[in-house]
Amino acid sequence: SGLKADCLGNLMRLSMDEALAVGNQLVVEAIGTQRVLLTPTLAAQCGYSMESDPWGNTRIYTSLMGCFVDNKDDATFNIGLKLQMYSQRPSDVVTHEVSQTCSYTRWAPKEVLCERNYMEVSNYLMKANPQTKRPAHDQNVDSYLLEDSGASHGIWKMTFFTPEPVVMVPREAEQAGYSAMTTSNRLIMRSPYNTPETFSEDVAGIPMEIFKVSVYNKAESGLGIVNLAAACPTGVLFTESVISWYIPRRMTPLMDGTFRIVEMHMGINGQRLDRSQMAARGYTLSTTDFHIVAEIPVGSPDGYYKDGVFSVKLGDFFYDVELKNITFVTGVLTVEESNARGLIVQEHIYTNGTKGFSLQVAFDADVVLKTNPEPLVTTYSLPLTIGLLILPDGTSFAHEVTLQASLQDVLPALTGTCDQKHFYIRVKYGSQGRNFETTVGTRQLTPDLDKAYKVQENRTHLHLRVPYNAQDSNFELVSSVSIQARLDIVLWEPNNQWVLGDLSLACSFPLMTTCYPNGTITAVAVKLESVPSLVPSQLTLKDRSCRPVFSNDRFAHFSFSADSCGTSRTAAYQHFYKAEDYPLKKYLRDPLFFEVVLMQSTDPQLELIVENCWATLQEDRTSVPQWDIIVNCENRDDTHVTVFHPVKDNIAMPSHVKRFSMRMFTFTNDNEVLRDQIYVHCDAVICNTNGPPDGICRGQ
Structure with a gap:
């Protein structure tokens, strides 16, 4: 289902993979004695948290001491969550209810x-x-x-x-x-x-x-x-090769006096790692005189490159200093205006009576300058002028700083699949998100093409569904049973015309030939990429007088009756009905083909002879009424004579197989035309080809 619940110590983790979450918005409700919508504020207040990676994999964590958890004596915990995923239309809601019971008794004081x-x-x-x-x-x-x-x-x-x-x-x-x-x-x-x-x-x-x-x-x-x-x-240190977390060995706000560390463990996404797992991934957990240090190499399999953020910390100042405004490249903003635009400005009061200020700005904010000094490298620049004020006299002063970061771009990745009618293209965004234009075949995606190709996108992925006979596909090969078509996709950066990714997806699709009950056949001929000079309107069928009823520069559409245009019927016996295909719907004079086979024998001296065949209204072969199809040989009383077909040499034991056909006729009883299901039965005998051809063994 794409959902997995795990009990991890004092937490329950619900993992949801990208296949389930991509393209959807997620609403989470906690299920306790009632259903409660978990807003971000309520989630933080009640012990719920959620994180997603850039590819849509989502994890929801629930504290076993959460507000809506059914707690049995601090030992057994029943957690319920309702997930609602929807795209742009509310009618497309997909709902999952998850319940998990966790046991945990190793509570510390x-x-x-x-x-x-x-x-x-x-x-x-x-x-x-x-x-x-x-x-x-x-x-x-x-x-x-x-x-x-x-x-x-x-x-x-x-x-x-x-x-x-x-x-x-x-x-x-x-x-x-x-x-x-x-x-x-x-x-x-x-x-x-x-x-x-x-x-x-x-x-x-x-x-x-x-x-x-x-x-x-x-x-x-x-x-x-x-x-x-x-x-x-609240902080983390990193270099180009290592991410480090430092935790004070002595948490003075939490403890006084002497203590000793009894156990120390490291985990990822709530899951504890053992020493062998840490060693295999290059993770370390160590202590110094003052700190516990966890280190993870950049590029580890458990991490990913997150959207960048500039962080600025300014201080320490005396209590009478206030942050007045910040000047960005787009203009001057007050603290309130900055926070309203998603630029996080905070004041920090310290125990010694001083204060400091911090600012966080995402790389994709409009106040950040972006340049590409070379392909696949993006440089982000954030020039700042921080305006400060000394109270009560109103003396102002400023601090200027320019932050800069250069990152190697991760390119978007393309994958594709096909069914019997469509190409399905999936684009996973790179580090620059949706910074590219898309060319399908020879045309750039436009709003009209978006609708035609059922384009769906979110912050991590782009999806297309393209019919295989669309204008932007190319036909490569035609066989007796299929047609091979190819779709070319190119992603390119519009400012510098750099190609960021491409995909050529080739698949085989069923031939576009349809037979109708009234005897009409329609067929579509296509122009292959390898024959650019072909003019579809000049194509004909075997009978050159049979020309297309419609054509353009890629297709020729034919419509004709089954007994015209040089059409012939062959009994190839290559495609058989399966059990789930029955009952079959047949019209008057439709051909019916039958095959009777001697199974589990390789003796070339044996021959299968079909003695009698008949039709009934019931599955019981002895039921009445009955209609003869074969009586020793063909039923000569029938106006549509049953025809036996030769078995070709490509069959391992031709003498073990009998094939015949008949045309659908009207089944009547007491002059009443019957419209019920018909069952066909046959009697067969096995003859020795070396013996005298007596009696039944002289038949077919």
């Missing part, structure tokens, strides 16, 4: 999950123990119990540390995009990135997003305070 769009932290809920009670709140202690306050069971309130304390009740936290919930044994908090209650901090030189909160939870054991903290790295 505290777990932190850094996902693509959210941070999640869960803590074991401690049970009542008088020795753990403390009179005051210390956010550096994981959890402890207070005297019963009389509050109702459940989460009472939360204090976020930004690092300044911000108090919220559950309803306010939910409206702000956070998720807080308890299970039978754990308390879970979840936050999207870059919210007002998260903050940035450098830990051992690594930029981290920090989320700290104290949760007041009332349980049967009393009112407890659970201090939760999550810290997730």
Whole structure:
């Protein structure tokens, strides 16, 4: 089906391959006690994330502690998802419902999950123990119990540390995009990135997003305070050959005091790798005095070249500095205008009282300049002037920077297949996306041709469906049973006229000859590419008086009756009906051909003789009425005599085969014409050719 669900520790992964997703938009609903549409905001709040590669392969991850997961005692988890895929028309919706049950019991006392769009932290809920009670709140202690306050069971309130304390009740936290919930044994908090209650901090030189909160939870054991903290790295280092992730060995926002690393593992797409798998791919996981380092070579089989992004970080500044505007090549934009256009501008407040600013601009943004200094190389340039302001006196100053990156282009790839009527062309975009024009045959694709050739495209692929007899195909070869046609596709870059890819797809298609029940035959003759001087209008059939009823520069269409234009009938016995073809529909005087074969014998001294053949209305050969077809020999009483056909020498045992034909006649009973199904039966005998030709053995 193109869908695969896997349980991976504290996550469930649903993989959807490109064949299922390409050309479609995807809508995901979570199935719990009700169906809930997962918007990007709700997905981050409730523990769902999704990623796609440039080819359309999509993975959806669900936290086992997600909002809509059916949790059985923190051990068994039932996850349900509904996927709706549709193209441009709502009527083309394809729906898949997926359910998966995962078992997971290896919960640590505290777990932190850094996902693509959210941070999640869960803590074991401690049970009542008088020795753990403390009179005051210390956010550096994981959890402890207070005297019963009389509050109702459940989460009472939360204090976020930004690092300044911000108090919220559950309803306010939910409206702000956070998720807080308890299970039978754990308390879970979840936050999207870059919210007002998260903050940035450098830990051992690594930029981290920090989320700290104290949760007041009332349980049967009393009112407890659970201090939760999550810290997730937000940066990555890369060179031309290696991508590196650095994680602080000591997460000071999460722990104090001494500790030791018990286990350390590395995985890809949620799947843990063992040492042999890592070694085979050239991956490494190591530690230094201050960091845990994961390294992957550029070009590894688990990666791909993602759309490029320029990242700028500016700082550190004192608290009184504000970012006023940014000057791009297209003009001056405020912070609000930049974010509205998809240029991500953020302010970062640090624990030492300073601040910084960051800017992210995708390579394909309209403020980025693109040039091609040479074929297959694209250079991206981003000139910037960042305007800053010192408050309260309004003193302004600026910082200028020009970012530049050159990338080797990945060319688009073409593949194709055929059925009995069409060419199917598939183009997978390269690193430059849809930066090319397409020539089909000798014509460039236009909106009109797009409709004729059923063109479909999305951000990763282009699909065409071209009839094999379209104007842009070429005919290469004609045989007695098929015609070979070829379709040429060329992708080219319009500015420099560079050819980016091409494909010549040749396939064999059935001949365009049709026989009709009224005895009419239509045939189409084609002009081969190898005979450019051929004029289709001058073609004739075997009878030169039979000329095309229609012709153009590529085709000649003929229509004639089966007994004219030099047409002849041959009983070749090369094409047989299959069991699924029955019953056959035949008209009066249509020829019916039969073959009777002696099976599983190679004795040349034996000969098969057909004694009698007859037709009935029932499958039972003894049923009545009956109509004779062969009585010892042909039924001479029939106006349409049964004809025996010689068996040619190309049959291994001609004496083991008998062939005959008859014309369809009217089956009547008591002068009433019958229109029921007809069954044909035969009696046959096996004779010794060396014996005397007595009795039946003298027949055919």
